[in-house]
Amino acid sequence: MVTIGTAGSRSAPLATFLRCFLSVLLPLLFALGAWQLDRASIGVAADAYRSPATIAANALPGLLALLAVFIATRRLLFSFLAGLALQAVLYRVSEIKLATIESPLVLEDAYFLTGMDRGGIALFWAYVESPARFWTMLVAGLLVLALVAWREKPWFRHLGPARFVLLALLVAGSASLVSARWPWPALYLQEGPQRARFTEMPAILHSGLMAHLVQTHLKRVMRSFEVDTAALHKAFAQLPAAPSAGPGDRPLAGQRPDIVVILSESFFDPRIVKRMDAPADSIPNVRTWIEAGHGGSMSVPAYGGGTIKTEFEILTGMPYRAFPDIGFPYAGLDLRPTPSLPKLLARDAGYRTVAIHGHQGSFYNRANAYKPIGFQKFITSRDFRGSGFKDGNWYSDESMTDLLIGELESSEDPLFAFAISMENHGPYKDPLKLRHMDAWQRIEMPEGLSQQTHAELRNVLYHLGNADAQFARLLDFLQRRNRPFLLLFFGDHLPGLSSSWTELGFVDGKPPRSQQPPWVLIRGRGDATWPAERGVVFPWQLPAELAYEAGIEHAYFDFSRRAGAAMGMDYARKPDSVMAKGMTAAARANLKDGFEAQLP
Numbered sequence: 287m288v289t290i291g292t293a294g295s296r297s298a299p300l301a302t303f304l305r306c307f308l309s310v311l312l313p314l315l316f317a318l319g320a321w322q323l324d325r326a327s328i329g330v331a332a333d334a335y336r337s338p339a340t341i342a343a344n345a346l347p348g349l350l351a352l353l354a355v356f357i358a359t360r361r362l363l364f365s366f367l368a369g370l371a372l373q374a375v376l377y378r379v380s381e382i383k384l385a386t387i388e389s390p391l392v393l394e395d396a397y398f399l400t401g402m403d404r405g406g407i408a409l410f411w412a413y414v415e416s417p418a419r420f421w422t423m424l425v426a427g428l429l430v431l432a433l434v435a436w437r438e439k440p441w442f443r444h445l446g447p448a449r450f451v452l453l454a455l456l457v458a459g460s461a462s463l464v465s466a467r468w469p470w471p472a473l474y475l476q477e478g479p480q481r482a483r484f485t486e487m488p489a490i491l492h493s494g495l496m497a498h499l500v501q502t503h504l505k506r507v508m509r510s511f512e513v514d515t516a517a518l519h520k521a522f523a524q525l526p527a528a529p530s531a532g533p534g535d536r537p538l539a540g541q542r543p544d545i546v547v548i549l550s551e552s553f554f555d556p557r558i559v560k561r562m563d564a565p566a567d568s569i570p571n572v573r574t575w576i577e578a579g580h581g582g583s584m585s586v587p588a589y590g591g592g593t594i595k596t597e598f599e600i601l602t603g604m605p606y607r608a609f610p611d612i613g614f615p616y617a618g619l620d621l622r623p624t625p626s627l628p629k630l631l632a633r634d635a636g637y638r639t640v641a642i643h644g645h646q647g648s649f650y651n652r653a654n655a656y657k658p659i660g661f662q663k664f665i666t667s668r669d670f671r672g673s674g675f676k677d678g679n680w681y682s683d684e685s686m687t688d689l690l691i692g693e694l695e696s697s698e699d700p701l702f703a704f705a706i707s708m709e710n711h712g713p714y715k716d717p718l719k720l721r722h723m724d725a726w727q728r729i730e731m732p733e734g735l736s737q738q739t740h741a742e743l744r745n746v747l748y749h750l751g752n753a754d755a756q757f758a759r760l761l762d763f764l765q766r767r768n769r770p771f772l773l774l775f776f777g778d779h780l781p782g783l784s785s786s787w788t789e790l791g792f793v794d795g796k797p798p799r800s801q802q803p804p805w806v807l808i809r810g811r812g813d814a815t816w817p818a819e820r821g822v823v824f825p826w827q828l829p830a831e832l833a834y835e836a837g838i839e840h841a842y843f844d845f846s847r848r849a850g851a852a853m854g855m856d857y858a859r860k861p862d863s864v865m866a867k868g869m870t871a872a873a874r875a876n877l878k879d880g881f882e883a884q885l886p
Contacts (some may be wrong), residue, residue: 387590394613521868590782629660778802
C-alpha cells in the first residue's frame with residue numbers, strides 16, 4: 287500500500303524525499319506523455335518542434351486539470367493517471383475528427399458537451415468504430431483508477447494548509463485563464479515557440495493541440511469586431527449599379543412568393559470526382575436545372591462538417607470570414623439585433639417563418655438562436671417521430687419533404703421555410719438499415735476500388751439520389767400550386783470521405799476543401815420560371831437575391847448584392863481589396879443593426 291504523504295503521519299526523511307521526487311517526476315512525465323500523444327494524433331515524429339517551451343505550454347492546461355483532481359482526491363498518482371487518460375481521450379477524439387473531416391479538435395467543440403442530449407450522443411456514437419473495444423477499455427480504465435484510488439493514501443490532511451494553498455493556486459490560475467489575464471497572454475500570445483499567428487493545423491504542429499486551444503480562448507476573450515468605416519465608405523463609393531434579376535427584372539416583386547430554402551446535408555456533384563463520369567448520374571434533376579442556367583457552384587466556408595457556418599451565411603447574408611475565431615455563430619455571436627432574412631420577412635412582409643431539421647434542436651444551439659433571428663416555428667426530430675422514417679442512420683429526406691409540404695399546404699400567409707436535411711450525414715461506412723437496398727445495389731461504381739472507398743462512396747451516392755429525387759418532388763408540388771415561389775436548394779459542404787478522395791481525387795486536381803457544392807435557385811409561378819445568373823457564389827450572396835425577389839428593401843442586403851456581383855471571388859482570393867474589406871466592415875456593422883448608420 288502506498289504510504290507516502292499519509293495524513294497525520296510523521297514523514298521519515300526517505301518518505302519526504304520520495305514525495306518531493308514524485309511531485310516533480312509525475313508532472314514531468316505527464317508533460318512528456320501529453321506531447322507524445324499530441325505528436326501521434328497528427329501523425330508527426332515525436333521530436334517535431336519539440337522544445338521545453340512547447341512541451342510546457344502544451345502541458346499547462348492539463349496540469350491545471352490534474353491539480354484540480356489532486357485537490358479533490360488528495361491522491362497524486364490517481365490524479366496523474368486520470369489526467370493522462372483524459373488527455374488520451376481528447377487526442378483520440380481529435381485524431382478521429384482529423385481523419386474524418388480534416389479538422390482537429392477545436393475550442394468550439396467543447397460546446398457540444400454543454401448541449402449534449404440523446405441526439406448528440408447518437409451522432410457521436412455513430413463514429414465509434416468498435417463499441418466492444420471502447421467498452422472494454424473504459425471498464426478496464428475505471429477498474430485501474432478505482433484500484434489506485436483505494437490503495438493510495440491521501441497526501442495531506444482533509445482541511446490542512448496544503449490543500450488550501452493548492453486551492454488558492456488553482457482558483458487564481460483558472461480565473462486568470464478564463465478572463466485572459468496575466469500570465470496566460472504573456473505565455474501563449476507572444477511570437478516564439480507557440481507561434482500564435484498560425485491557425486489550426488499549422489499552430490497545432492508548432493505548439494501542440496492544448497496550447498492552440500488556450501491561444502484560441504485567449505484571442506476570443508480579447509477580440510473585438512471593429513468596423514472599418516473608411517473601408518466601408520470606399521467600397522460604397524465603388525458600388526456598381528444594382529444587377530438585374532434576369533428577364534422581366536424582378537418578376538415576382540410585390541407578389542409575396544413562398545420562399546423555400548433547402549440545405550441538403552453533404553450534397554455535391556459526384557462528377558467532380560475522377561472516374562465518376564461513366565456511372566449513371568446520381569443528381570439528374572439538380573443538374574438539369576443548373577445546366578438550364580438556374581444555379582452553379584458555391585464556395586462554402588466548411589468541409590466535412592461545420593454545417594452551421596454555411597447556414598449562418600444563408601440566413602444572415604453575412605460572411606462567416608468577417609468574424610474570425612467565432613467557432614459556432616449561434617453560440618459565439620449575439621444575433622438578436624441582426625436583421626436576418628427570416629426576421630425581415632416576418633417583420634416587414636407578413637411572412638410565416640418555419641425551420642425544419644430531423645435532428646435535435648439543441649445541436650449547434652439552434653433551439654435558442656432560431657427565435658431571435660426570426661423563426662416562429664422549429665420542427666425537430668421530436669416531430670419526425672410520428673410519421674417520419676429513417677433511411678440509414680438518420681431521418682430521411684422524404685420525411686423532411688413530407689413535413690415541408692404539410693407546412694406549405696396549411697399556410698394561408700406567404701411562407702418562408704428553411705429545411706436542413708439529415709439523411710446524408712456521416713458516418714458513411716455502414717450500409718445497414720437502408721430503406722431501399724435494391725436501389726443501393728443497382729448503383730454503378732468504378733472498377734477496382736478498395737473495400738472502404740467502395741462502401742462509403744456507394745452509401746453517399748444512394749443518399750444523394752434520394753436528395754435529388756426529393757428536390758424534384760418538392761419542385762413539382764410548388765409548380766402545381768400555381769402560386770409564386772422561390773426555391774433555393776444547395777449543399778452545405780462536401781462529405782468527409784477521406785478514403786474516396788485519397789484514392790480517386792478530383793477532376794480539377796485540387797484538394798477536397800477547395801471543391802464547391804452545387805446550388806439551384808428557381809423563381810416561378812406555376813410552370814413559368816426565370817433563370818438565375820449561373821456561376822460561382824458565396825452563400826452570403828444568396829439571401830440578398832431572395833430578399834430582392836420578395837420585395838424586401840434593406841440597405842445591407844442591397845449593398846451585399848451589389849458588392850458580391852462586383853467582387854466575384856475576390857472576397858476569398860483578395861481579402862485586402864477595397865470591396866472585400868468593405869464587405870467585412872458592412873457585415874460587422876450589420877451584426878448590431880448599425881449598417882445604415884455607417885453609410886456616408
